[in-house]
Amino acid sequence: MNRPAFLTACRDLLGHDHVLTDDADTGAYLVDQRKRYTGRTLAVLRPADAPQLAALVRLCVAHGVPMVPQGGNTGLAGGATPDASGRQVVVSLRRLNRIREVDAANMTLTAEAGCVLADVQAAALAVERLFPLSLAAEGSCTIGGNLATNAGGTAVLRYGNARELCLGLEVVTPQGELWDGLRGLRKDNTGYDLRDLFIGAEGTLGLITAATLKLFAQPAARMTALAALDSPTQALALLNLAQRVAGPLLTGFELMSDFCLQLVTQVFSQQRYPFAQPYAQAVLLELSDNESETHARELLERLLAAGVEQGIVRDAIVANSLAQSNALWHLRESIPLAQSATGLNIKHDIAVPVSQVPAFLAATDPIVQRIAPGARMVTFGHLGDGNLHYNVMAPEGHDPAQFLAQYQSPVTTAVHDSVHAHRGTISAEHGLGQFKREASARYKSPVELALMRTLKAAFDPLGLMNPGKVLPD
């Protein structure tokens, strides 16, 4: 590869301002959100639109330059960080940030990959529609990255992952061709499902440049409650009760252990423990209702009353205002912040079948304690999806960094082994990136790994698309 010739060609194509090579300019693109990986790069390239990106890919192919796509750089698995070789380019999708079309009657919106998730939500709201994908990074993550990693979040129970929210894609192939698959159709059975192949592939099979997304009617009301329970088994019973009583109105079902709530109230003095006495588990329930706030509250009260009657629910708070509802969510959302404030944790983004959550916790907590006696379990997450952020914190008074250095590897291996034994996944919603590609391969069958390699080789025979991600070497 002739570096000066390549960079000159890039500048001719993109304009001088959009080929970044100075460390001061490229630095922010080279470290991942969790500061776990730092890469080097030949250049950060910022194409203006999809045709320019297609031309850029052809240029990279001609020069044999590996490409690392990047959106908001909020990924949690290092999927958007280049390696240390300095031979890879970062292809930033941030300038592809137009909302191309909003079709309210079709309940669809077409957004370019670099649109910030919050801007997509706002464009939907402007026509009284809901784009339900919602996650902590929504103010800075991009829809392209959400799709490339098949992002989850807090409303998956009702609306599905990013995958389920996407009807069509536009993609630049590894050969630099532009595939227009931007269909706004609810049904289309004309051949292979290319769309879902690119979704979740983390840019290793092609680069998503735009997507046609599903919208929903904006609900008339959202209503939240917090229920106190004795165990994960009771939380599962409450979930099944809520599904029967509220059906599709149930949009959130978040589990948090007592330790999580205690941690939040310790770290953030303005947060108060919500119940009069401690209970082992709490569940945040959210309903989205197209009728009225009154209807939602009555339904939630009826549901919780049934839970009390059946001996499932020990105490409950139903929000009586949007402010109170937000306060309950704030409690839940403060858990990862409280964790960070107390130092590094061993984090796991796992899912098991919903029915297996109690058995998984009963089996795995003691395993962790045997490896790291006194470790504190910070267990919370999206129980409705079987998705737990099963995090492990240093024992009281121990140095978090030292704990991490000593226990991360054995604890994570043991947790992942247990997840696998419970027919679960070691990456529920964060993807594999470079962080979990090796670990994931341990649990995949040879047949599945071979099929994945077949796909990669067929689509990207030169191996230039986000190399070193998803698949192990």
Place this chain on the structure above:
Amino acid sequence: MNRPAFLTACRDLLGHDHVLTDDADTGAYLVDQRKRYTGRTLAVLRPADAPQLAALVRLCVAHGVPMVPQGGNTGLAGGATPDASGRQVVVSLRRLNRIREVDAANMTLTAEAGCVLADVQAAALAVERLFPLSLAAEGSCTIGGNLATNAGGTAVLRYGNARELCLGLEVVTPQGELWDGLRGLRKDNTGYDLRDLFIGAEGTLGLITAATLKLFAQPAARMTALAALDSPTQALALLNLAQRVAGPLLTGFELMSDFCLQLVTQVFSQQRYPFAQPYAQAVLLELSDNESETHARELLERLLAAGVEQGIVRDAIVANSLAQSNALWHLRESIPLAQSATGLNIKHDIAVPVSQVPAFLAATDPIVQRIAPGARMVTFGHLGDGNLHYNVMAPEGHDPAQFLAQYQSPVTTAVHDSVHAHRGTISAEHGLGQFKREASARYKSPVELALMRTLKAAFDPLGLMNPGKVLPD
């Protein structure tokens, strides 16, 4: 290929009774549901289970024998019918008919490919759960075929196509390896989406042997109404109103023109025209409600009253019993039967963006009339999904067979061109099979066709999996 040696090996593997070669035994496997295609076969092979099927595929590969998978043989595009060469085998999946697991708390069920759809529905009902896939052939079609063709039906608006109802698959690859992807997980971001690649591929990339399916809480009530309207534009307005008022409770939204209703009442003397006077269009709405029948009826009445007030709805009937609800559905379901009773039709299974339905009809009806003056339009379908069965019937007094012979080709080409111009699809829910593979290729971009061929070549380099289907030669 050494035919006797191959058949002997098949008999050794499957047992003598499960290798059918006599015309009397094979006949039923060689004609498609619509009697559009008749094939010949080397043998009909009936493996007992997935490992036996994997061994059978290896045997076929060793002998270079092309395989045509078949479930209930109810497909509408000839996807399960062998060609006329007599060199292909039919691989019947019907003996793989066990429900392997029902996990009510996880809301999942694992069924083998040969399970009849109605049996899957019944297994869900037995644990008070709903498997919502529902279509006319449910008494004989199989879940493997439903997934291989990504079947749609009448509840897609709320629950999605077969694709959206599937969490995991077990597949025999074209190399005869068994891939166990039977995951019951709501979230799993560990690599490429192999599942969705096999779904809708009509057996051309591998053979689905089992699936883990999503279940839902059984609703407390279903409530149906029929609304009279003046135009497709008003039907679209009613759809958007219903989505706002009823949100996810809206499970069905079926459009039928006045001509469809007139036809049903003419052909079936026991069916009566539902309204006091004719209206241009009727819409059947269905709500599924987890609260109560009373709540569902009140919601439906409120919705229709709002429709009347906004000048959208001209008249309406709300079912006041399950029997009346079934009668309304019976009216809708009688349309294709009434069509068949009056002779052959030119049929189209198309979808456009929901917002484009009025414009599509306004543009396409006159085009058809110019080609075939006096032709009668039998337009009905799943408006909520933008999916119309846009069928064209001979003019009054004309011979249907002669009409078909003369007009099928020009009418279908014109309809498909118009669908394409409205950014739609020429196969919404029936797949391509051999019936539409050539037509579909006309509307696919070269990039998309090349990607599809890349996939086919990568997965099935010998071209033995259901050759001549989906992709044009």
